[in-house]
Amino acid sequence: MPHMTVDQLMSLLEETPKARPRFVLPDGALIPAHYHITEVGHLTRRFIDCGGAIHETAHACLLQAHVADDVEHRLDAATFAKILDLGKKVLPHGNIDVEVEYEDDGVSQYPIEGAELTGDFLELRLRGKHTDCLAKEKCGIESGCSTADCC
Numbered sequence: 001m002p003h004m005t006v007d008q009l010m011s012l013l014e015e016t017p018k019a020r021p022r023f024v025l026p027d028g029a030l031i032p033a034h035y036h037i038t039e040v041g042h043l044t045r046r047f048i049d050c051g052g053a054i055h056e057t058a059h060a061c062l063l064q065a066h067v068a069d070d071v072e073h074r075l076d077a078a079t080f081a082k083i084l085d086l087g088k089k090v091l092p093h094g095n096i097d098v099e100v101e102y103e104d105d106g107v108s109q110y111p112i113e114g115a116e117l118t119g120d121f122l123e124l125r126l127r128g129k130h131t132d133c134l135a136k137e138k139c140g141i142e143s144g145c146s147t148a149d150c151c
Contacts, residue, residue: 003127004112006061007094010084012115012122017078019122023065023100026110026128031065031102034073037080039064040087043099051135059096061087062109077122100126 013021023031041062048054063084088094099109110126117123133141 002113003097003099004115004124005095006084006087006091006098009098009112009115009124010081010094013077013081013084016117016122017076017081018120019077019117020074020120021077021080021122021124023102023110024123024125025102026126031100032067032071034071035065035067035075036073037063037075037083038066039101040084040090042087042090042092042096049134051138053135055134059092061091061096061098062101063098064101066103100124 020033022033023035025031039062041064043057043060043062045057046054098112100112101107101109109129111129112124113127114125115122116125133139
């Protein structure tokens with residue numbers, strides 16, 4: 001499923017400057033309305049899987065949504081767009097996926113999978129991420145881990 005890019009998010013924010021962006025978590029719960037966007041980051045992940053293959057993920061823009069004690073704080077789309085625009089200093093281009101980092105029971109990252117204008121709100125729907133073994137054949141995961149090189 002495609003994720004929202006920086007350019008797509010910026011367009012939505014600029015088209016609806018007075019809307020109140022809100023994040024809808026995969027379970028339907030909302031990130032509290034008084035969140036702040038405290039970071040715009042550029043991520044690239046290089047890693048080696050348990051089978052020895054080296055991988056590099058596509059670049060992503062990571063927005064940190066932080067919930068502080070100032071419960072009266074509300075971010076409108078115009079201000080959100082200004083913060084995202086600051087990110088141009090660290091982002092290679094606008095055609096990269098956007099993920100939201102949020103701390104609840106733990107720190108999680110959620111890709112933005114879509115958006116919808118509902119009344120005064122620009123609802124940004126977040127999708128969960130999942131782990132997977134990238135060396136299933138070598139690890140024997142499909143038939144039960146049975147090799148000496150199993151992770």
